[in-house]
Amino acid sequence: MNPIDQNPNPIENALKEALRREDAPETLAAKVLMHVAQKSAESQPQHSWLAIFSRPALRWAAFAGVSTCLTLGGIHYRHLQRERVQGEAAKQQLMLALRIAGSKLHMAKEKVNDINAPRPESQPDNRIPRSRS
């Protein structure tokens, strides 16, 4: 006969009852795994795109690239500005040429109309007859 089984001490019995082997609940494994994954994600370092600038060579290369882009952009902008000014000047020239041509043509038309217009009888017609050359 086992002496423990026969132990009449209730404290001992209560302790035995408390320390009785018991199977873990089915959800425990999943909970533990989830918790572990969460912890490992928190402990991993953040890989930002800015991290590439931690290397000096890359930092200088990026600086040079940005500077080149800005310079080229500035040159292109200046070129566009100059082109626009020249284009506006050319447009003004074109408009001036058309205005002069138009006004002279208009003058010729008016003069021809003027000559062809009938004259009042009361006034003497000193006009030399039109001739074809």
Add this chain to the structure above:
Amino acid sequence: MTTTIRKLFPIILLLAVPCVLRAQDLKLPPDIESLSAKAKETVEVNMDGPMLRWASKFLSKEDPEEKEAAKLVENLKAIYVRSYEFTEEKAYSAAEVESLRSQFRSPTWSRVVGVRSEHDGENVDVFFRMENEKMAGIVIISAEPKELTFVNIVGPIEVEQLSDLGGEFGIPRLKTKPPSSKPVAKADKGDQK
């Protein structure tokens, strides 16, 4: 190699001559350029095909005048303008103007309008250049007492439209004296060859 070039030379020459003639067509008479030395104010506009295309790109589509101008120059090959304003009358001789006009008395050009005014001394000549019964160019020679203007527009152009521009593009329509005033001397019209 040399013999090949010699053999090809007449062909090259034949091909080159029309090109040279074409280029000469677009040039201004040299006589007119010398007048700029005497002029108080000179306007010189030289715009060939690419320049015209480029300038017309800057014409606003919202502005009705510029829109019309863009339409007008759409098919033009060149525009040459020389306008000389003198301080005094008779700064240029009639012979100079006549030599200018004479350069357009050729079968390719038709003198459509010729106005001679002894009253106000304003003489205008308009020459059309026709190719295959289509307008291929226009030359305007306006000789006024203190002003001489030469306009050469190469390419098809709507004359009516161009004439309308004269009174609409900022320049007021030119008002001529009423018929009852002093006599207008002579006008030639429809002198098409």
